[in-house]
Amino acid sequence: MNGAESMLETLVNNGVEVCFTNPGTSEMHMVAAIGKSQGMRSILALFEGVCTGAADGYGRMADKPACTLLHLGPGLSNGSANLHNAKKANTPIINLIGDHATYHKQYDAPLTSDIVGLSGPISHWVKTVACAEDLPADAAEAVAAANTHPGQIATLIVPADCAWNDSVAAVPKQTRPATPLATDDAIITAAEMLTNGKPTVILLGNPALTQAAQEMADKIAQTTGARLFCDTFSKRVPRGAGRCDVQRLGYFAEQATEQISEVEQFIMVGTKAPIAFFAYPGQPSEFYSPNSRLHTLTNANEDAEQALQRLVAAVSAEHCQPRLIQLNKPGAGSGAVNQFSIGASFAEYLPANAIVVEEAATSGAGSFAASAQCEPHDWLSLTGGSIGFGLPTAIGAAVACPDRKVVCLHGDGGAMYTIQSLWTMARENLDICVVIFANRKYQILQIELARVGAENVNKKTLDMLDIGNPDLDFVAMSTGMGVKATRAETTEEFNQQYVDAMNSKGPCLIEVILP
Amino acid sequence: MNGAESMLETLVNNGVEVCFTNPGTSEMHMVAAIGKSQGMRSILALFEGVCTGAADGYGRMADKPACTLLHLGPGLSNGSANLHNAKKANTPIINLIGDHATYHKQYDAPLTSDIVGLSGPISHWVKTVACAEDLPADAAEAVAAANTHPGQIATLIVPADCAWNDSVAAVPKQTRPATPLATDDAIITAAEMLTNGKPTVILLGNPALTQAAQEMADKIAQTTGARLFCDTFSKRVPRGAGRCDVQRLGYFAEQATEQISEVEQFIMVGTKAPIAFFAYPGQPSEFYSPNSRLHTLTNANEDAEQALQRLVAAVSAEHCQPRLIQLNKPGAGSGAVNQFSIGASFAEYLPANAIVVEEAATSGAGSFAASAQCEPHDWLSLTGGSIGFGLPTAIGAAVACPDRKVVCLHGDGGAMYTIQSLWTMARENLDICVVIFANRKYQILQIELARVGAENVNKKTLDMLDIGNPDLDFVAMSTGMGVKATRAETTEEFNQQYVDAMNSKGPCLIEVILP
Known part of the structure; x- marks a missing residue:
């Protein structure tokens, strides 16, 4: 079994079943391995930005990574803009980047470039495979990195000879890395803020926007009078009938500051305090007033649902039923097109x-x-x-x-x-x-x-x-x-x-x- | 005059007259400055890879840089694949990358990324502007970097406040940086190789493929019996009637090695010894035999035409007339489409x-x-x-x-x-x-x-x-x-x-x- 085949088997063993690909010569053994694999679906795109954006959409909905197969530095570059988006979303993705054979890099052939340098800004985790024997273990490490809560971009650079040389057996299924929990202090402080009578916003980021998290946040809001908002741009928000009402912060400063005027306290769950998308001359970057009290219940990498559950208990909101939106369609549009x-x-x-x-x-x-x-x-x-x-x-x-x-x-x-x-x-x-x-x-x-x-x-x-x-x-x-x-x-x-x-x-x- | 306006005037003063652009909010003051500039033509593209590829084509034909205007890290990423090509061609290009205002970066807004990190692999020169007063001088430095022989990718990162704040006067026209010359030893060694009777190839890279350089190389070839080749992929080759016959090295190993079988000596002018585009299992990366004598007349950054002129004299080829190709069209194609x-x-x-x-x-x-x-x-x-x-x-x-x-x-x-x-x-x-x-x-x-x-x-x-x-x-x-x-x-x-x-x-x- 060559490196590419053992890598593929490792990925499939660990639940990676879709590859969005735009390959080239340096990826040919990986292409052949995918071709032989029963467990890996391959989906061809005509441009690498399609591959990476598709992996983002897949990861957001499947809650596990797809892989991309990209051709050296330029293939990665073409996919980097959508990897930037996926990184901000904390979508799990595994990039497999083919590179020249290890011994060929010294010649600075036309497609040679600093792939590690290009990978850093759009990845949470980067590794270059050293030899074919390492490839299955490196692939398993990439899966673990991608599956690190709430999801990461893992980029594995695979020199061509590491793919084509003989390798060792594939790595079997591994357990997912554990998710860090919020500290007791973080819960206690949030509960204190929610019960001190001051106007408070709970701002939900990506990990706190699951249906379960929304429902817990709603129970807390009912009990404490806090208001619920989410970031302007979110990875995936369950909405509509049967879900809770979480307002989206406005894009422009005047929208957002009006939404949160009079608010004195902000509790962030899996996100940061609200700031402007761009700076504008003479305007503050922060949407909250300088006197605001800011508290982070969970950072993006911590378990937001578990923290909200503890906060429900801390503010004695267990008895509440989440207020679910009733179906109320707007009626079809008519008249002018807008x-x-x-x-x-x-x-x-x-x-x-x-x-x-x-x-x-x-x-x-x-x-x-x-x-x-x-x-x-x-x-x-x-x-x-x-x-x-x-x-x-x-x-x-x-x-x-x-x-x-x-x-x-x-x-x-x-x-x-x-x-x-x-x-x-x-x-x-x-x-x-x-x-x-x-x-x-x-x-x-x-x-x-x-x-x-x-x-x-x-x-x-x-x-x-x-x-x-x-x-x-x-x-x-x-x-x-x-x-x-x-x-x-x-x-x-x-x-x-x-x-x-x-x-x-x-x-x-x-x-x-x-x- | 704000930073953007003084930057624009500096660029125009220094012969930069075309901007291939796909801007965003962080570039708006540069957009406005271009709009007001009489000397800068703006050409809009729907994708940044079009901008950078267009700048490559412009630089190859104009022998001076165009600028691109790109939107933060993702805009640069979308343009990076074609900047990779341009870097390998040594095409002069100036990238103007808008970034968040200096004071806004700390907030890690959605479009924040490591632009310096992304720029390195596809640039010869990278600088981040510190303040509006520095912008004109930084722009002049970028022009000088781009115009450094035989052409470089110069990437200037412009935070939005550096563009919109008041600046100083534009920099007037500067002289181009001088081009290093080949050493006397390099000429002497080449002349010795060309007259020792051994089968020799002169391999011409991009800086040695001008019509004048081709003609000098042809005179040397006539006098010494050396054969002329150029790289498989070149920036710009004058061809056809009235030009000299320079053979292109084949892409595949078997083509190239057949072309240069029996050759014992290689003289490289503005390029490297011939190697494979990709590695293949069990095949050497080098197209030349291990016993070959390799000599570099000029590195890519040195003056190839001047070195060839000295070599013409060193091998006493001044008397030769270059052998120019006669017009001999192939006749229109017919029959099967291929x-x-x-x-x-x-x-x-x-x-x-x-x-x-x-x-x-x-x-x-x-x-x-x-x-x-x-x-x-x-x-x-x-x-x-x-x-x-x-x-x-x-x-x-x-x-x-x-x-x-x-x-x-x-x-x-x-x-x-x-x-x-x-x-x-x-x-x-x-x-x-x-x-x-x-x-x-x-x-x-x-x-x-x-x-x-x-x-x-x-x-x-x-x-x-x-x-x-x-x-x-x-x-x-x-x-x-x-x-x-x-x-x-x-x-x-x-x-x-x-x-x-x-x-x-x-x-x-x-x-x-x-x-």
């Missing part, structure tokens, strides 16, 4: 247990608001601000949950970063409905341009934020990659096309032309 | 002074061979092995040389990495004819799979190297991005479409269906 009419229809017809992947930027708020009380669903958002997340992440979510409808809400500008995703959706016949909000501009940037105080803006400046001239035709591009597509220029057209999509299986794309 | 029939037509109708950008992988050899004696042209190839170079590089070449026809020969798989390039071609109405060789597979990988000795290959393995199912429709995708496109299923169809393209201006795409 993010609110489209958002209403999106929510009205969203099937139960759908997965929503959103990178709709300025067009997304309408859909988010309209779906607060619709059928239960999971909402996946852009955690790292790196554009081109939505389409690939929808792929991964659909692979992890083949029985659930995936709806991907996307801005037109953002969709172009990883537009190659459509081909993989077609190839794998994934049950994804992509909705493109086509406003033909980087609208968020036109807003930000004004907000940062740039003066005397002229046409040349605005042209850098405008993606019309020529208008993109998403129907043509999508069709060209094998995904059937339609264009909606009225709300009624959208409603019909979207209902059709919800009532059928397989990939499709709807381009909504915003006036 | 890389040879298409390549013949490509060469037959290629207009004088065209620029050819080639990333056609297994489909490229026919065009290269057929064009050896066609109209004079420049040939730009993939120097770093990072896929997705061709379309963006064609953009940059067309921007640098608006009066020359650009023909981009591309494989279908590779074209998908940066397919967004087509939109920028349309937006800027660039005179580029893209020829897609659509074989619906990663054919080079199918060849490599066999060569690396992977055994018992099955359908699952081959599916990872096959991009049919569904077939990509480049005509639809191209049209969807505003570039008119046609499909050629016969050689005659190709000939007609290609002649039309050569006789008109503006972007177009021809998808050649290979059986």
Whole structure:
């Protein structure tokens, strides 16, 4: 058994069953090993950013890592933007990066680069395999790193000769690393804050947004009068009927500071105190007032659910029943095409247990608001601000949950970063409905341009934020990659096309032309 | 004048006149400054890999840097694969990377990452601006770094507050850094080797492939009997009628070792001794025999033309006239569609002074061979092995040389990495004819799979190297991005479409269906 084969068997033994791949020559023995493996599904992408974004979506929904197979430094670079997002989400992912054979690196061949250097910024864990005999154990270590709560990016660099040389037996199934618990002091302090009568917010981060965590937080809120918020951008939020009401902090400072004005205390669960996404001239980066009392119940790597359970007991909230949202659909949208009419229809017809992947930027708020009380669903958002997340992440979510409808809400500008995703959706016949909000501009940037105080803006400046001239035709591009597509220029057209999509299986794309 | 404005004026003063941009909020003051600048042309791309590849093409043809404007770590990551290629080509490029305001970094906002860490592997020079007052001088330093012979990647990280705060006056035009010269010993040794009667190859790298350098090398070859070769993948090679005959080393070991069998001595000019692109089990990485005598006339950073001039004198070759290739077109292709029939037509109708950008992988050899004696042209190839170079590089070449026809020969798989390039071609109405060789597979990988000795290959393995199912429709995708496109299923169809393209201006795409 060569190194690649023993590595593959190790990964499969440890629950890694999907590989999103865009390989090259230095990965050929890993490709052959995947080909022979019964337990590893391989999914080809035409660009590495699709692979890594798909692994993000898969990890968010499967709660275990997929692997990516990438071609040396450039393959990793192409996948790094979506690994940045996944790292901020703490999604478990294993990157397998093929490298030149150990003895070949000295020649500085064209594809030679500092892969370790490139890996550091987008990984929690990096290792270069030294020899074929080490590869199975290194692979097991990578799985353990990826599965370290709440999920990590583990990057394993595999020189070609480590893959092709003879190796040792695969590593059997290992236990997951234990998750650190909150200290008693952290619980006691939180309980004291929640019962001292001061206005308090509990801010839930990714590990504290499971349905169970939300319900415990809601019981605490009922008992203590605290208010519940979550980060603006979260890995995965269960929402809709049957879930608890957790408000999302606004993106812009004036939204967020209004939401939390008068608040004197913040208890963070698996996240940090609320700050601005970007700095703006003359404005503070912190959304909370300088006099606020800040307390971290659990850091991101600690067990948020267990801490909330202890906090429920500490504030005597065991008797409460979580207040669950009742189904109350918004009604289908009508009239002018805009993010609110489209958002209403999106929510009205969203099937139960759908997965929503959103990178709709300025067009997304309408859909988010309209779906607060619709059928239960999971909402996946852009955690790292790196554009081109939505389409690939929808792929991964659909692979992890083949029985659930995936709806991907996307801005037109953002969709172009990883537009190659459509081909993989077609190839794998994934049950994804992509909705493109086509406003033909980087609208968020036109807003930000004004907000940062740039003066005397002229046409040349605005042209850098405008993606019309020529208008993109998403129907043509999508069709060209094998995904059937339609264009909606009225709300009624959208409603019909979207209902059709919800009532059928397989990939499709709807381009909504915003006036 | 704020930092961004003074930086822009500094860049323009120092001959930087084109910015390939995909900006975000942290770059808004730079966007505004570009908007106000009379001397800086801005060219928008829908993906950062297009920006960096375009800067590579521009730098190769203009012999001076363009700048890119990229959005924090993820924007840089998206552009890094093509920066890898540009670094291997020693193309001058200035990357302007917007970062969070200096005081905002402590908050670890979603887009925060280790930009310095990401920059190192793909740059020759990296600097983070400390304050707005430093920005003009830092920009001048970046220009000097980029212009350091034979060209470097200079990455300047600009925190947002350094762009928006008040700054000092712009830096005026600076002189280019001097280029180191070859040592006398290097010349003497080369002359001795060339006159000792042993079979000798002069291997020309990028800095030694100018028309003047080729002519001097040819004079040396005439006088001494040495043979001339260039690297397999070069930054820019003047070819065709009126140029000298320099053979390209083969990609595969058996090709290259046959070309240089019996050779006992290698004189490298601006490059390294010939080695394999990839390692293969049981095969040597070095193409030369272990007994070969290797001598470096000039390293990549030294003045190759000046060294060749001295070597011409040292071997008394001043009297020779360079042997120039006579125009001898191959005749248009006919019959079955394959890389040879298409390549013949490509060469037959290629207009004088065209620029050819080639990333056609297994489909490229026919065009290269057929064009050896066609109209004079420049040939730009993939120097770093990072896929997705061709379309963006064609953009940059067309921007640098608006009066020359650009023909981009591309494989279908590779074209998908940066397919967004087509939109920028349309937006800027660039005179580029893209020829897609659509074989619906990663054919080079199918060849490599066999060569690396992977055994018992099955359908699952081959599916990872096959991009049919569904077939990509480049005509639809191209049209969807505003570039008119046609499909050629016969050689005659190709000939007609290609002649039309050569006789008109503006972007177009021809998808050649290979059986």
